[in-house]
């Protein structure tokens with residue numbers, strides 16, 4: 001691997017890979033909170049994939065579990081059982097959810113499962129419409145695109161999958177007004193990620209739960225980005241004090257190894273009966289081993305405590321260093337999912353931060369998105385804050 005250059009990689013990419021993405025940087029190695037390019041240059045990673053490598057890159061516990069399982073049993077199909085997937089399901093449930101789990105391979109696939117669950121349950125009483133939120137993001141498959149509340153993702157892929165409508169997020173009256181006798185479920189991210197790091201209001205989420213109880217609707221949470229410890233609790237809904245009837249997980253579940261899942265609350269665990277839903281790779285032994293090691297490490301390394309400590313530190317410091325700049329409209333989010341809201345495009349600020357060797361993301365158009373790995377230290381946070389402080393000054397001078 002020594003002689004692989006960024007130049008060669010970029011040439012191969014443009015010649016052979018479909019141009020659906022436009023990446024600029026090439027990385028060759030990751031370790032903890034750091035990424036390295038092909039020349040060995042080091043970057044502090046405040047993106048963690050997109051909230052995927054939450055334990056940092058190549059965490060030794062996860063690497064070991066993947067290597068050992070790869071040498072033991074990779075896959076047997078779901079016509080048989082492997083010894084790992086049921087242990088992973090038990091582990092997930094042990095974090096506090098009264099229900100059962102289905103394994104898939106990605107976030108979109110997990111959300112497809114939620115949609116099928118709600119339709120299967122709703123159709124039994126003649127209802128099949130799902131209400132989702134404006135500015136939401138649920139994935140790139142046709143049904144999850146139809147559920148997604150930003151039409152730009154759907155453009156050109158018409159006709160849309162039927163059976164979805166969208167209402168304003170954090171507006172209980174808008175939701176009330178949209179419910180019809182055909183409504184069977186409400187789907188939302190408790191904290192919207194791609195839409196711009198927009199947290200659900202705690203009181204609103206409680207009212208949504210009550211409304212769903214009252215109208216006999218299934219409440220579905222998409223926790224693909226905000227789950228897996230990022231809010232300071234393993235499941236995002238736990239930090240909002242609201243229990244959904246089913247919720248999806250993916251991104252960080254395998255710390256970078258592809259795996260998705262959805263959990264279904266009792267008494268809805270028999271809705272998807274034998275033969276109604278399946279996935280060839282879902283819960284394969286190798287993916288399950290990676291996810292099990294990820295969850296065990298979250299516990300053994302007290303990762304959730306660290307999220308809460310670093311969250312407090314980052315929010316208070318970010319508020320302080322952004323205060324002098326009127327172009328910063330807000331610092332919002334929860335846990336280690338943080339958005340710095342600007343009055344203009346956030347892309348130039350993200351670009352400036354590359355120069356200070358800090359990897360960040362944007363969300364919506366105007367939000368700089370910070371998703372550090374959950375094992376981030378105070379010193380690493382300080383490093384990022386210094387970079388942000390310098391970049392903000394430079395950004396202000398450019399404006």
Ligand SMILES: *Cc1c(COP(=O)(O)O)cnc(C)c1O
Pocket residue numbers: 105106107108109111137138139140189193194222223224225226250251
């Ligand atoms: C990333 C994301 C998805 C899609 O996950 P994939 O693994 O890319 O299919 C769905 N919902 C949310 C909230 C996401 O952030």
